[in-house]
Amino acid sequence: MKLINKSHVAKKMPARLAVNTICKGLFFLATLVGLLVLAILFYRIFTQGIGSLNVDFLQNFASRKPEEAGIKAALIGSIWLMVVVAPVSLLLGVGTAIYLEEYARKNWITTFIKVNISNLAGVPSIVFGLLGLTVFVRALALDRSILAAGLTMSLLVLPVIIVAAQEAIRAVPRDLREASFGMGATKWQTILKVVLPAAIPGILTGGILALSRAIGETAPLVVVGIPMFIAFLPQTVMDTFTVLPMQIYNWTSRPQEEFQQVAAAGIIVLLILLIFMNSIAVIIRNKFQKRY
Amino acid sequence: MRRFKFMAMTAVMGGVIAVAVGCGSNDTSNSGKGNEAASNQLKGEVITDGSSTVFPIMEAVAEEYMATQPDVKVSVGSSGTGGGFKKFIAGDTDLANASRPVKEEESALLDEKGVKYTELKLAFDGISIVANKDNDFIDSLTVEELQKLWIDNGKVKKWSDIRPEWPNEEIKFYSPGTDSGTYDYFNEVILEEKPMVENATLSEDDNVLVQGVEGDKNAIGFFGYAYYSENKDKLKIISIDNGKGAVEPTHETIKSGEYAPLSRPLYTYVANKSVAEKEQVADYTQFIIENAGELAEEVGYISLPEEEYQKDLDKLKELEK
Numbered sequence: 001m002k003l004i005n006k007s008h009v010a011k012k013m014p015a016r017l018a019v020n021t022i023c024k025g026l027f028f029l030a031t032l033v034g035l036l037v038l039a040i041l042f043y044r045i046f047t048q049g050i051g052s053l054n055v056d057f058l059q060n061f062a063s064r065k066p067e068e069a070g071i072k073a074a075l076i077g078s079i080w081l082m083v084v085v086a087p088v089s090l091l092l093g094v095g096t097a098i099y100l101e102e103y104a105r106k107n108w109i110t111t112f113i114k115v116n117i118s119n120l121a122g123v124p125s126i127v128f129g130l131l132g133l134t135v136f137v138r139a140l141a142l143d144r145s146i147l148a149a150g151l152t153m154s155l156l157v158l159p160v161i162i163v164a165a166q167e168a169i170r171a172v173p174r175d176l177r178e179a180s181f182g183m184g185a186t187k188w189q190t191i192l193k194v195v196l197p198a199a200i201p202g203i204l205t206g207g208i209l210a211l212s213r214a215i216g217e218t219a220p221l222v223v224v225g226i227p228m229f230i231a232f233l234p235q236t237v238m239d240t241f242t243v244l245p246m247q248i249y250n251w252t253s254r255p256q257e258e259f260q261q262v263a264a265a266g267i268i269v270l271l272i273l274l275i276f277m278n279s280i281a282v283i284i285r286n287k288f289q290k291r292y
Numbered sequence: 293m294r295r296f297k298f299m300a301m302t303a304v305m306g307g308v309i310a311v312a313v314g315c316g317s318n319d320t321s322n323s324g325k326g327n328e329a330a331s332n333q334l335k336g337e338v339i340t341d342g343s344s345t346v347f348p349i350m351e352a353v354a355e356e357y358m359a360t361q362p363d364v365k366v367s368v369g370s371s372g373t374g375g376g377f378k379k380f381i382a383g384d385t386d387l388a389n390a391s392r393p394v395k396e397e398e399s400a401l402l403d404e405k406g407v408k409y410t411e412l413k414l415a416f417d418g419i420s421i422v423a424n425k426d427n428d429f430i431d432s433l434t435v436e437e438l439q440k441l442w443i444d445n446g447k448v449k450k451w452s453d454i455r456p457e458w459p460n461e462e463i464k465f466y467s468p469g470t471d472s473g474t475y476d477y478f479n480e481v482i483l484e485e486k487p488m489v490e491n492a493t494l495s496e497d498d499n500v501l502v503q504g505v506e507g508d509k510n511a512i513g514f515f516g517y518a519y520y521s522e523n524k525d526k527l528k529i530i531s532i533d534n535g536k537g538a539v540e541p542t543h544e545t546i547k548s549g550e551y552a553p554l555s556r557p558l559y560t561y562v563a564n565k566s567v568a569e570k571e572q573v574a575d576y577t578q579f580i581i582e583n584a585g586e587l588a589e590e591v592g593y594i595s596l597p598e599e600e601y602q603k604d605l606d607k608l609k610e611l612e613k
Binding site: 061226 | 339340341344347348350351352354355365366367368370379382384499502516523590591592
């Protein structure tokens with residue numbers, strides 16, 4: 001008795017293999033498009049900006065003279081912003097995700113909240129800027145401080161972090177939790193010692209994406225009223241500041257050709273800062289990933 | 293083991309934060325070194341915001357001022373003339389930079405809030421009308437022709453609609469965004485509050501306009517003089533005839549006012565209260581007036597005649613009394 005019609009299979013084989021190859025090629029092409037654009041971008045930025053990139057560039061404040069213009073205030077400002085955004089958004093975001101996934105009862109209210117959080121992720125950033133201006137800058141009288149801007153940015157990236165953390169927590173196998181309960185652990189002990197360590201790689205991936213967005217965003221900061229030019233460094237979170245993308249935007253809008261090069265150098269600094277931040281997160285992620 | 297890793301993570305995070313904060317404080321101690329040299333050191337904040345056209349002048353002024361008064365924290369925003377006035381009305385800023393005079397509704401709001409202010413002129417700018425380099429038929433336009441070009445009449449505009457001998461091709465329009473003072477000024481003098489052609493490409497970034505006109509044979513656009521003078525070799529300038537012969541925008545014709553009606557003054561508005569109550573604002577404002585002319589020239593604008601700055605200084609003296 002023949003279960004498989006071998007000749008029929010053989011006849012279909014070349015076509016199936018061809019589709020297989022075409023699909024592989026298609027997806028490779030899709031990847032290539034992204035990579036190519038990135039490569040062109042890198043090439044342009046580096047050839048334009050590398051000439052202006054030196055120690056002076058990092059140590060000078062912005063200037064009307066392109067050759068003296070530097071990025072110090074914006075670089076330090078961006079780092080300060082991260083100092084506020086990273087802890088605030090991660091603590092609030094992961095906290096919310098733990099509550100929604102582990103504690104909250106599954107009823108229509110939690111579903112409603114979850115849907116709204118997902119929707120918030122799609123709200124234009126300028127709206128968060130207006131919110132920040134009304135609530136933090138004016139109502140709470142935080143002025144145009146790092147704290148006000150940082151809290152605004154935290155709100156902006158919060159939905160992304162919550163959704164990513166929720167997914168990560170949900171992906172932790174039930175067995176692990178049950179084993180923990182079986183050993184007599186309380187809910188909090190289970191979350192802290194079992195769920196969170198297992199979910200950290202996913203949480204961090206969301207966190208990286210969110211913080212990268214926060215560091216590259218300009219619109220909400222413009223609305224909040226963060227200046228484009230300062231020639232001093234903030235000393236506390238209550239001081240005003242400026243950030244890399246605003247400084248870069250300022251340079252690209254200048255009529256002088258030389259400022260375009262300075263802007264490119266600024267973009268390189270922003271890229272390096274991003275890569276540095278991401279690599280820290282990747283290192284932490286890899287450390288935890290080995291365990292399961 | 294688990295605890296160790298958690299602590300390691302905390303340590304790494306903490307380290308990053310410590311480095312960030314450390315960077316900040318180190319740098320400030322360095323930049324504070326110049327303090328001893330100057331006498332009569334002032335402290336405090338001067339907050340300015342407003343026109344992106346005026347921004348380069350104000351940036352230059354702030355940069356120079358820092359050298360004499362390193363403890364005064366001057367911040368310069370660039371949220372557009374309208375945006376700057378909004379913050380000025382709300383009392384967020386000491387100075388509002390503007391590339392057009394304050395509007396009636398803005399001054400009404402200022403009155404309502406009890407904000408008294410003084411207008412100071414900083415420099416001249418000439419709004420330059422440009423065409424593509426390959427455009428070989430256009431040399432000058434009269435003000436009426438400009439209006440015919442830019443005011444919307446519901447139809448697609450062709451060059452031949454303006455002058456019959458010009459080609460029968462569709463015109464592409466490039467204009468600064470509606471938030472900019474440049475648009476407001478053009479709107480007032482040329483459009484006279486009538487709507488602009490519908491298919492105009494609007495951009496807040498003047499370099500986008502330069503590129504647009506550069507890359508399109510049938511393009512016409514306008515923007516500040518600095519953007520034209522930096523891109524002279526890529527664009528064709530159009531002279532404007534205001535009934536007294538065609539005048540090309542140059543340093544001289546803008547300064548003398550001969551290039552009319554598109555020569556416009558750039559302003560800053562200072563809150564009287566800030567000058568009276570904050571010594572650093574008064575000092576900074578005086579510094580602006582004394583240096584605006586020279587610095588404006590450096591960043592591509594045209595300085596005012598000397599007596600205009602003297603007038604500004606007199607106004608300021610009045611306030612300080």
